Amino acid sequence: KKIPSSQKLAPPRPRPRQRRRPPASPPPESPPPPPPPPPSPPPLSTLPSLITITITPTTNNGSAAAAATVVNLSPPKSQTW
Secondary structure, three states, rough: HHHHHHHHHHOHHHHHHHHHHHHHHHHEEEEOOOOOOOOOOOOHHHHHHHHHHHHHHHHOOOOOOHHHHHHHHHHHHHHHO
């Protein structure tokens, strides 16, 4: 008699947990929106960051460091133009 009672309690528990998991998926999507706002204010900083990312993969020898310095100097030059 003890075995059947435990089996009956076991099935109902796993089912409710599965139903609660799907609703938990929406919360993870909400965090992504906040990050975009901060980068939008400084457009100059976003442009150099994208350039560095594109150069880093191509230059695996270690010249990425030099590229990063060049990108940092590029923003001021663009303002003078």
